[in-house]
Amino acid sequence: MSPRGRRPAGTDTRAEIVHAASRVFASKGYQAASLRGIARDAGVDPALVHHYFAGKRELFVEAMRLPFDPAERIGAMVAGPPEQLGERIAAGFFAIWEVPESRERFVALVRSAVSDDDAGRMLREFVAREIVGRIGAAAVSPDGGERAALVASQLIGLAMLRYVVRVPQVTDVPLARLVEQVAPTLQRYLTED
C-alpha cells in the first residue's frame, strides 16, 4: 500500500539515495565513497544524486543524521579576529554539545565509532577531512593539520569526559569556566610557533 496523502515529488527516490549512502559510506569509508557509487547502489542516475545533494559532505551529514553540517559551523567559528580563535572554537563546540538532540546523536556516533571498525573508519575520514582539515586551514602555522588535530584532541577529550563517560570533575564545571580554561590551549595550538 503506497501512501495517498500529498507528498513532495521524489521523496522516495531521495530517501533511497540516503539509504544507499549509509551503506556505501559504511562499507567504503568516507574517502573512497563517491556520489557515482552511491547512485549505482541506489539504482538511480548520478544526475539525480546531484539534483538532491550539493556534494558528498551534504549527503554524509544526512546519511549520518547529523543535526547540522559541521563544516558550516566550523566556518562560522574560524571567521573573525584571529586573537579570539580559541575562544570562538571552544564556545562554539560546547554550544553544539549542550543541545540535547545534538548531544544524543554525537554520543551515539562516538559509541559506534569506538565499537565498530567500519563506523570508526568512516567517521575518522570525515573528521580528518571536514573537521580537522577545516580548522587546520585557519591555523597560522604551516603544519596546520597537526595544530588542528591537537585542537580536536582537546575538545574530543572534554566531550568524552563531560558527555560520554561523565566524570564529575568535568560535568560539575560551569560551561563558561570550561571555555575560559580551554580557549588559551586552542589559541596556542593554532597560533603559536
Place this chain on the structure above:
Amino acid sequence: MSPRGRRPAGTDTRAEIVHAASRVFASKGYQAASLRGIARDAGVDPALVHHYFAGKRELFVEAMRLPFDPAERIGAMVAGPPEQLGERIAAGFFAIWEVPESRERFVALVRSAVSDDDAGRMLREFVAREIVGRIGAAAVSPDGGERAALVASQLIGLAMLRYVVRVPQVTDVPLARLVEQVAPTLQRYLTED
C-alpha cells in the same frame, strides 16, 4: 580433573576472589564496591581478601587485567620538580600507551566504557578517584580536581585520536613532538592561576 602439578597454595581461592571482584565492580561500580562485599560474593572470609590484596584499588587493577597499577605510575610522574610536571605526565602517559599490550588492554577498556553503562560507571569512578584525584593532589591550585580533569581530558582526547580512532594527523606526529606540544598545556592547567 584438578591439575596435579605444583602450584602456590590458595591459587583457586585467589582467582575466585578476583572473579567475584569483577562481578561486584561491574554491578556496584568502583565507589560502592567493598572488600567485604567482594568476600561475601566469593564465599570467603574478608580476612582472606586482605591476605591476598592490599586494598580495593589493587584488586580492581587485577580484576580489570590492567597491565600495571595506574596509581603507582602517577605517583612516579608527579614526583619531581614542579616546573617539569606537564612534561613528565605527557611523556609518562604516552610511554604507557606505546607498549602494545597496555594499548590493547586500554583500547578494550575504552570500548567497554563507551558502549556499556555498567563498565562506564565503574571506570568513571576509578578514573575520577584514582587518576584525576591523584593528579589533582599535585596541582598547585586549590581547585586541583578541576585542573586534573582538564589534564585528563587533553590526554584522553589524544589517546582517542592516536590509538582508538587513529586519525592520521595525530598518528603521523612523532611521539617526542607530541609530548613537546602538549606538555605546556598540562603545565598550565596544573600550575597557573
